[in-house]
Amino acid sequence: MKQSPPPYALARVPRYTSYPTALQFSDAVGSDRHKAWLAGLGAGDRLSLYIHVPFCAQLCWYCGCHTSVPGQYQRAQRYTDCLVREIETVARHLGPHGGVSQLHFGGGTPTYLKSAEFMRILMACSTHIGSLEQAEIAVEVDPRTLDDERITLLGDLGVTRVNLGVQDFDEGVQRKINRLQSFDLVTRTVKALRTAGVPNIGFDLMYGLPGQTVDSVRRSARQAAALAPDRVAVFGYAHVPWFKKHQALIRETDLPDEGERFAQMRAAAEVWTAAGYVPIGFDHFARLGDSLANAARDGVLARNFQGYTDDGAEAVIGFGASAISALPGGYVQNEPRIGVYRALTADGGLASVRGVAVTADDRLRRDAIGRLMCRFELDMDALCARHDVPRDILADARDRLEGYALDGLCRLDGGHVTIPEKARPFVRVVASSFDAYLSDGTRHSRAV
Structure with missing residues (x-):
């Protein structure tokens, strides 16, 4: 089958x-x-x-x-x-x-x-x-x-x-x-x-x-x-x-x-x-x-x-x-x-x-992507505090994360993101929420 x-x-x-x-x-x-x-x-x-x-x-x-x-x-x-x-x-x-x-x-x-x-x-x-x-x-x-x-x-x-x-x-x-x-x-x-x-x-x-x-x-x-x-x-x-x-x-x-x-x-x-x-x-x-x-x-x-x-x-x-x-x-x-x-x-x-x-915004988003890819969790509020930026600067990422959370790829608790074990093969997808350069027309490898 x-x-x-x-x-x-x-x-x-x-x-x-x-x-x-x-x-x-x-x-x-x-x-x-x-x-x-x-x-x-x-x-x-x-x-x-x-x-x-x-x-x-x-x-x-x-x-x-x-x-x-x-x-x-x-x-x-x-x-x-x-x-x-x-x-x-x-x-x-x-x-x-x-x-x-x-x-x-x-x-x-x-x-x-x-x-x-x-x-x-x-x-x-x-x-x-x-x-x-x-x-x-x-x-x-x-x-x-x-x-x-x-x-x-x-x-x-x-x-x-x-x-x-x-x-x-x-x-x-x-x-x-x-x-x-x-x-x-x-x-x-x-x-x-x-x-x-x-x-x-x-x-x-x-x-x-x-x-x-x-x-x-x-x-x-x-x-x-x-x-x-x-x-x-x-x-x-x-x-x-x-x-x-x-x-x-x-x-x-x-x-x-x-x-x-x-x-x-x-x-x-x-x-x-x-x-x-x-x-x-x-x-x-x-x-x-x-x-x-x-x-x-x-x-x-x-x-x-x-x-x-x-x-x-x-x-x-x-x-x-x-x-x-x-x-x-x-x-x-x-x-x-x-x-x-x-x-x-x-x-x-x-x-x-x-x-x-690399710009200051790149460093912020690189930090977010790296923590998700390596730890499967991210505290966005702590991230923004560490980079001395307002929390709403990642509003675009939060919107995408909410959609992925509905599909079970991650959990959102306020500003805290975690990726459950069964969804970890798709961590690149969740991490892409923070990618300011991502374009649907760009050719990349499959997530799996």
């Missing part, structure tokens, strides 16, 4: 990894504003560094990231030269800061880089930005290309967290997304990483992929749970072939319908909670005692472009093509085209080409 999803599962709303979202970025904000924001950092502002490595050995058809398949490794070496120059340039513009709390390598596939390039980047960060001795170092990896040399390197460098792209263990699904990797391969990789001394291992899983069913998603989740990862993210596939042309290689007739997709999400969540994992936000899970679970328990969970995080840094500085920086003054994004990025950084320039300045 065909399943019908709840109506709000079809809503298209931002993922709110930032506010304003990237759709508000424009070339009105560029390198000059970027320099000023870097210089304006304070001595107590901690830094989270993000390194984007836009290379993969093979293109996965579902991928929504900025990446490519280089013909020769020399491209990665030249790109590393650019990264090091950019790190040096940013360091020259940095004001006093509170040190580095996290260094995150994302992509693409960061472990496409060999040890020499990896070491150059780490050395540049520690030499020019700040010591990494107390920082969490996180690396995203592809089990298919993670050889013994790279695993040993991760352990020797003191990498504290590795995230494996698992997606799904069903071979039929893997063929439809051009990513073949066996359960045995992932098992061996996890064991090798733990032997090398990597203390925290996370998995990325997906639902809504071509060929997936509720049973196959449940089966993959159970296989993944048997490997006892410390953290898990369960993402819904976003089919956006108008934005990522290679996704046209996925046949739309192979994609699950909305009802099936919602059921897959619920099935995965049931497996992880039954295995003793703590739900984090709307798409993450963590083992009891993990720092992400502790952050959620203590009310200090945060959200950034990597998803949910326990890193409370005041600024995120992104390096590499397409990387985004989140600074107190606003957001800036680097040029995504590698050739243009190389040219911009060649003579000691910044690669930032677009962004958005």
Whole structure:
């Protein structure tokens, strides 16, 4: 029998990894504003560094990231030269800061880089930005290309967290997304990483992929749970072939319908909670005692472009093509085209080409959205008092919340908003009440 999803599962709303979202970025904000924001950092502002490595050995058809398949490794070496120059340039513009709390390598596939390039980047960060001795170092990896040399390197460098792209263990699904990797391969990789001394291992899983069913998603989740990862993210596939042309290689007739997709999400969540994992936000899970679970328990969970995080840094500085920086003054994004990025950084320039300045109203609404996304509750009166604004400034949001309350997505008690557990998959919909930029004509991913 065909399943019908709840109506709000079809809503298209931002993922709110930032506010304003990237759709508000424009070339009105560029390198000059970027320099000023870097210089304006304070001595107590901690830094989270993000390194984007836009290379993969093979293109996965579902991928929504900025990446490519280089013909020769020399491209990665030249790109590393650019990264090091950019790190040096940013360091020259940095004001006093509170040190580095996290260094995150994302992509693409960061472990496409060999040890020499990896070491150059780490050395540049520690030499020019700040010591990494107390920082969490996180690396995203592809089990298919993670050889013994790279695993040993991760352990020797003191990498504290590795995230494996698992997606799904069903071979039929893997063929439809051009990513073949066996359960045995992932098992061996996890064991090798733990032997090398990597203390925290996370998995990325997906639902809504071509060929997936509720049973196959449940089966993959159970296989993944048997490997006892410390953290898990369960993402819904976003089919956006108008934005990522290679996704046209996925046949739309192979994609699950909305009802099936919602059921897959619920099935995965049931497996992880039954295995003793703590739900984090709307798409993450963590083992009891993990720092992400502790952050959620203590009310200090945060959200950034990597998803949910326990890193409370005041600024995120992104390096590499397409990387985004989140600074107190606003957001800036680097040029995504590698050739243009190389040219911009060649003579000691910044690669930032677009962004958005954050207004006082943006900060108010970002605070509201963040608290709902991370805590599932919000005291609007306290929020307005904290930002020193009148309560009626959020009248538009209150009106929308009243409608969602009638539909059971939230509860309103005066100025206090809570999202009941059964409605938490739709937290993005409720949070969108505070989005002053949201337009019905804008294309976003589904709420579920």
